[in-house]
Amino acid sequence: MLTQLTIHNFAIVRFLELDLRNGMSCVTGETGAGKSIAIDALGLCLGERADAGMLRHGSDKAEVIAHFNIENNPNAQQWLQANELDMQDECILRRVITSEGRSRAYINGTPVPLAQLKQVGNTLINIHGQHAHQLLLKPEYQLTVLDAYANHRGLLDSTRQYYQQWRSLHAERQRLRQAQEQxxxxxxxxxxxxxxxxxxxxxxxxxxxxxxxxxxxxxxxxxxxxxxxxxxxxxxxxxxxxxxxxxxxxxxxxxxxxxxxxxxxxxxxxxxxxxxxxxxxxxxxxxxxxxxxxxxxxxxxxxxxxxxxxxxxxxxxxxxxxxxxxxxxxxxxxxxSAADERLQELTVGLQQARDEYLSSAQKLSASRQRYAEELSQQISEQIRQLNMPDGRLEIVFHPQETPTPTASGLDLPEFQVSTNPGQPLQSLAKVASGGELSRISLAIQVITAQRIATPTLIFDEVDVGISGGTASIVGKMLRQLGQSTQVLVVTHLPQVAGHGHQQYLVAKHNDGQQTETSMQLLDESMRLNELARLLGGDQITSNTLANARELLISG
Structure with a gap:
């Protein structure tokens, strides 16, 4: 889990040292205060692209350090040991950006390329962004969601390996055939x-x-x-x-x-x-x-x-x-003279590679179809709880007369939904409104997050387009998820924030010369005031405080 995040001179943050806890942590603050800055900074530690524009004005360099406890994370431990970067039960990621636009990356104090930051990051944290519901309209992302839920990494790897082998042999044969006349x-x-x-x-x-x-x-x-x-x-x-x-x-x-x-x-x-x-x-x-x-x-x-x-x-x-x-x-x-013999060998090898690919791809298809039914049912149950009582989602596989081999297999699944009684299943893009799509996306992210062995999950304003009673249900879903893993939620909804095990407030300060962002853990009294502000704006009344207390109690 993520235990500490330290930020120096990043964006409008001069210095921020944040200690994080287990369970569900909510991050709130006024619009424009920079609620997502910590997540953007964390992204740097996970290998995201950096540029000099990320530095605080007037600074020579920016630095972000993330501490992770990996005592119960065997995947991270194995990766660190395999790359000779192990440090017992802790993993420390560090990223430095200079005003010239250069960046340096470190794992447990050792300089590493960005690719290694990304690799180890995949074992430590999973970030669900606020635009995930737009990605959900893309067929390739739908396939990624299904594969993440099915968790059949071995089948995906073998299918990709056989595909690459087949493509390599196919390309070689094409080259030989094209040059045959000459x-x-x-x-x-x-x-x-x-x-x-x-x-x-x-x-x-x-x-x-x-x-x-x-x-x-x-x-x-x-x-x-x-x-x-x-x-x-x-x-x-x-x-x-x-x-x-x-x-x-x-x-x-x-x-x-x-x-x-x-x-x-x-x-x-x-x-x-x-x-x-x-x-x-x-x-x-x-x-x-x-x-x-x-x-x-x-x-x-x-x-x-x-x-x-x-x-x-x-x-x-x-x-x-x-x-x-x-x-x-x-x-x-x-x-x-050997080229003709090679062509004959390639013809035989190509057929064998294709057979191996098809065998692996068909096993992958069978696994996808099995888990597609299970995932469809779970998503349908979740979206019905999210104020879509007649909602139904099915993952449909379109048959192909001559399937085109790809590195990800032979399947073209499509997420189809019906949101009203008697309405036939249609593609998400044709049926779902913005609010419905947001809820469906959130349900999918919560479900798939439970299947991914990542100790820290971050949800960055994924509750956009959700309000009222639906927001309270979302809060319960995320809190339940926080019982088994660390969950960090950036939200503007008091109904979601009230379900957190703890809450952080992001605030922006301006002394007339410089602007600075801070982030602090709220005690119960401060938390009530922040929930009341979220409920009623800057005017905090006894009614908004009472409502805030109800939200906190229900959490």
Whole structure:
């Protein structure tokens, strides 16, 4: 339950600290005093949208803090534990808004995103707004009301999950089908291209090797002639050779090293050079022994080189990148070839997903129809007590020849009502007046509130359009609800306020410079005066006080 609400610099509230109790608490005050400000502030703690316009004039920031006792709220405890935000038996929500329009949210002192505020808020409190009777005219809201009463969250979740799975498969199949014609043309081209590259079968780094071999074969005569010339100069010639000259130099220089040791190093260098010349001579002779002029091989290499360059131009890549391009085309061909198989898989999977969805949706429909009858009966009984003695409401399901799958199932329920004897059932929008719609909406909210496991319920001026004896019955209904849960009611009706276990007064003060709103818990004497004011206006008489005392006693 909500135990404390603290508000700083929000709207026209400078500071307000409100301690709340069990049972039914009523909030009253003059028109324009700001009876709903506390609820608006509480909405911030539950993740509602914030903006800088909510700040009190001249303030740098606004802050709202809500304390909840969750000792008997296992849903909230489990959520907090699952999100590592547990704090034993208390949950503290805090929201800060700055003058720049930024906001920060906290749960038990830990910064959190707004989505988490909303999630935990659903386990702590349920707010019924003054415009709920207008929402009741919308088919989707009627469905939400029925589902809230039936409390079949598991069926709703499974139906939504199967629907999303079916929609995902359906969208994928649509994409594949739409691309099928283009895919076939691309597939034929790829098959030809990959086959051509497969037949050519260029290997990694082969092109570089081909270029090198082609260069060697194309210049084989020059290589042969010039290599033979070099071999003659080194040591094979009939005339003077390099090796012979080096030998002569060493024959002269080595003895000189005995005369001058500084020449020994030069002689050693020449000796090393002569060894290198002899090794080069040997390697060059070996090269010439293996060098062949092979016109047939040259023709083969030239043809393969030309083909590689032709394919590279064809695929707009460098010849060195042709192997990588081949792999890319082969992978794309495999993917496109697998698309047809995927289409077949999707057809089977889509049928299975649809069957699973229909099975879940049909179970959901059966649950809705069962609870619709029960809810219709309870609403009818309640509205008869609310000065509609001949009122009757039924939840009607419209049959569909080909139901359209949706995330919420296959049903299109409609709330139909008859308010006068002999009048046929018709949709709420066609039959109910504003006052009747308000009473029907209130009856529905009270009934569904009893089914929702939320420890705190707030009714924000849901009694608009209700007066007199009907208002007294509404007060009794809300008080009865307050026996089992915490109920906070913002009202302008003394007949409702008189049934509260306690009552708070909202007042607006103006010192000529600033306006401020306050809220205080009334003792019995103050409460009598406030009920008398609600009954008779600012002029409080002995009669209005007596009437107020009767209302309070009857409460």
């Amino acid at each position: 895919r076939q043309a691309r597939l034929q081209l790829l098959e030809y291209q990959v086959q051509e590259l497969d037949e050519f079968a260029l290997q990694t780094d082969e092109f570089t090797a081909i270029v090198a071999e082609h260069t060697r074969l194309a210049n084989s005569e020059s290589l042969l002639n010039d290599s033979q010339f070099c071999l003659q100069l080194l040591d094979d010639g009939d005339d003077v050779t390099i090796n012979q000259l080096m030998k002569k130099v060493l024959d002269k220089l080595e003895p000189l090293g005995e005369l001058d040791p500084s020449l020994k190093n030069i002689a050693q260098m020449l000796q090393d050079a002569r060894i290198q010349i002899e090794e080069s001579h040997y390697e060059l002779r070996s090269y010439l022994d293996h060098l062949e002029i092979d016109p047939a091989r040259f023709s083969e290499v030239e043809i393969r080189l030309s083909k590689a360059m032709e394919l590279a131009r064809k695929h707009h890549v460098k010849p060195e990148e042709l192997v990588e391009k081949h792999q890319q085309l082969r992978s794309e061909l495999q993917e496109l």
